[in-house]
Amino acid sequence: MTVHDVYLLSLHAPYRSPQHPVPINATIVHAATLLHPAVPQPDGGLIYRCLTEFPGRTPGCVVPLSTVTFELDGGELWYRVGDWERVVEAVVEVTRTHRCDAMPLGLPELAARLLAGGPSTVHELHYTDGSGSSAGPAQRQQQLDELIGHVRTVAEQAPFWPGDNLVPPPREPRTMPYQPHAPSP
Template identity: 75%
Template sequence: MYLLALHEPYQSPQHPVPINATIVHALTLLHPAAPQPDGGRIYRCLTEFPGRTPGEVVPLSTLTFELDGGQLWPLVADWEQVVDAVVHIARHQGCDAMPMGLPQVAAVLVGGGPNTVHELYHPDGTRSQAGPVERQQHLDELTGHVRRFAAEGPFWPGDNLVSPPREPRVLPYKPYRSN
């Protein structure tokens, strides 16, 4: 499993565009520099939710959706602190990562939940909608990039990883339902 986190853009001399997203191996959430047990509980959400596929790229927004649209985050973790720590670890070569400068539309789509439909306004004054199908297309493309990278060798999640917490025994999943 891989976590896709959107974050505040930063400049990097290795990239021509600002980096606004980072993909890391799920195990990076168990890095000792990530706040614990919060990182471990996010790791469990990422890896234990029913129906995940090995090698899948899961955006943080999907976890938010699965935690009742974010209402259950306080019972699980301070996701902002964990994401900040994971991005810091990745930027300082404490793990393998795929830093990316996602185009605005891709960032909007993967930043929204899996059922969100977005109204897109174009420079020529026209509008269109993009939603779950387009979001999944972007995630499939990112998963392909990760698989090609991982084919050269496994993603290194960092050293001295901690064990995920055993409590709570069952995490409070409740996929968001509008209305």
Template identity: 75%
Template sequence: MYLLTLPEPYQSPRHPVPINATIVHALTLLHPMVPQPDGGRMFRCLTEFPGRTPGCLVPLSTLTYELDGGMLWHRIGDWERVVEAVVHVARNRECDAMPMGLPQLTAVLIGGGPSTVHELHHPDGSRSQAGSADRQQHLDELTGHIRRLVAEGPFWPGDNLVAPPREPWTMTYKPYGS
């Protein structure tokens, strides 16, 4: 499984556009440079949520949705510190990562939860909406990129990974609005 984060955009000499998205293997959340046990609890949320399949890509916004729209993050940990650490690990090449400069619409769709509908305003004054089907289409495209990359070799999550915490025995999930 893979985590997609949308950190504050940053410049990289290896990329022609600002980086506004980073994909890492779920196990990178267990990297010793990632705050623990927060990273380990996020790993469990990512990997233990019912219905997840091997090789799937899960945006941080989906975890937020699954944690009652973010109301349950306090039980998991400081996601901002974890994401900052994961991006730092990725930028320092201490794990395999896919840093990307996503188009604005893609970043907006992925940054919203799975059921978010966005009102789009176009330069000609017209409006349209983009929602869950559009978001899923972009996630499917990114998952395809991951599959092609993984076909060349495994995605390295880093070295000296820590064990995820055993407590709580069952993670608390409550998809937003349920």
């Protein structure tokens, strides 16, 4: 089953934009933007399928690239899907040249760390006063829920435009190589 209203959250090297007061280090686009002709294919199309076909996806969800990595056995199966780095670079270029709708974000450091890690990652935080704490799945989900709320608010006004002249996603393989990562014992 394919869920059509899915959004990709990719973290990337920060860039400055005159429209934003802070450097942009993350971007949310509609999954169909991965079918843009300026995005390397078939890699973009296969990542699109990972986003829209994974069991349990729901309309309006925001899926961090780190979640896709987790679903591809912690990244071990990326070689069967494509070069995610080239795809993210191309998507960022498409957004920066206004060839699709996007939500550029200047995420704070903790939010970026949480969303760059997989859904089960726990981050140990150390402070200059010698104290520490941890942040993990619950805090990550909280960040995602906040972003989903922002995306829904924007999408209610007008759907995200993924760009023009989109290519169809590849039909092969019939099933994507999902295998959520199981931590070592």
